[in-house]
Amino acid sequence: MxxxxxxxxxxxxxxxxxxxxxxxxxxxxxxxxxxxxxxxxxxxxxxxxxxxxxxxxxxxxxxxxxxxxxxxxxxxxxxxxxxxxxxDNMPDLATQQELIFDPFMIPGSVASGYYHVGSTLQKIFSDVMRFCAMMNAEIRTTSLDFLGFEEILISICYRLLKFRSLNELKNNPDIHSMFHLGLTVFTMSTFLQFDRHKIISHRFLSTCLQEVSRFQSYGNQDHLNFWFLMVGGIWVANDEDGDWAICTIRETTHRQGITTWNQARSILCMFPWIHGLHDQPGYDLWTRAQANQEKIEFTVPGR
The missing domain is CATH 1.20.58 (Methane Monooxygenase Hydroxylase; Chain G, domain 1)
Incomplete structure (x- = not known):
């Protein structure tokens, strides 16, 4: 030293x-x-x-x-x-990567304004959906190297953390917190795919997930609840105390009448979701959540 x-x-x-x-x-x-x-x-x-x-x-x-x-x-x-x-270099990055289309033209996607979360989160959500559309595209019109990939995620993370810190959202569990934390965890799970073991502890983030998961809104926000629990469940899947996510997902799917993985996946794809990164861990989490229920026939796209 x-x-x-x-x-x-x-x-x-x-x-x-x-x-x-x-x-x-x-x-x-x-x-x-x-x-x-x-x-x-x-x-x-x-x-x-x-x-x-x-x-x-x-x-x-x-x-x-x-x-x-x-x-x-x-x-x-x-x-x-x-x-x-x-x-935040997202405006330049969006132009460079041709992320200039309307993300809500994606079949089945949702408009964040539907959840009344304010213009700041709406804009971040829109950019994340554009990023997902690019990553999910079968044919890309532009190439994205690793540094460009990181810069997009860094720009998104900074905007989310500028909007509200984890301490602030942990103490105010509401629809804004659910939307904000869901986007944060989605971005981090994408960020750390090259380091799946997450050797740096993010226990505080996991604690925030559990706290905000106790806020349950119903009606037209059911799908948001389900997506939030699934991206959160993927994040805490290997945590020693991550069973709360399994139990909550099981209860939520029962309440919403979601009985197959195809149904679940169609809801998840309405929100930020990258098939190559999230389909398999999402399917694994889904099967764990259904393990103690009646045997259900599952079909996984591409299997």
């Missing part, structure tokens, strides 16, 4: 290599669940980036900029607090 402190107090304090070193330190503290130490390092990183001229000053080293943002988002989710930085 002395070597690190000497480096950060010297002429290379604001160099890319120093920023990368601090990001690594934050990651190490996150892995060890030493969140207070991670937050201290993050505040130091904030000062260095400020001296550099802000997060936009890192554009010359695009991968490093994304590393800083990803570290910031992960820590925000772990602590339940607001992010330190903000980055």
């Amino acid at each position: 002395n070597e690190v402190q000497m480096r950060l107090s010297g002429p290379d304090a604001i160099a890319d290599s120093s920023i990368s070193m601090i990001v690594s330190l934050i990651s190490q503290e996150q892995l060890g669940n030493q969140l207070e130490n991670a937050e201290i390092h993050a505040r130091g990183l904030q000062q260095i980036v400020r001296l550099r001229g802000g997060i936009s000053s890192l554009e010359g080293n695009f991968p490093l900029a994304l590393q800083v943002c990803k570290s910031d988002i992960m820590l925000s989710l772990q602590l339940g607090k607001s992010t330190i930085f903000f980055r």
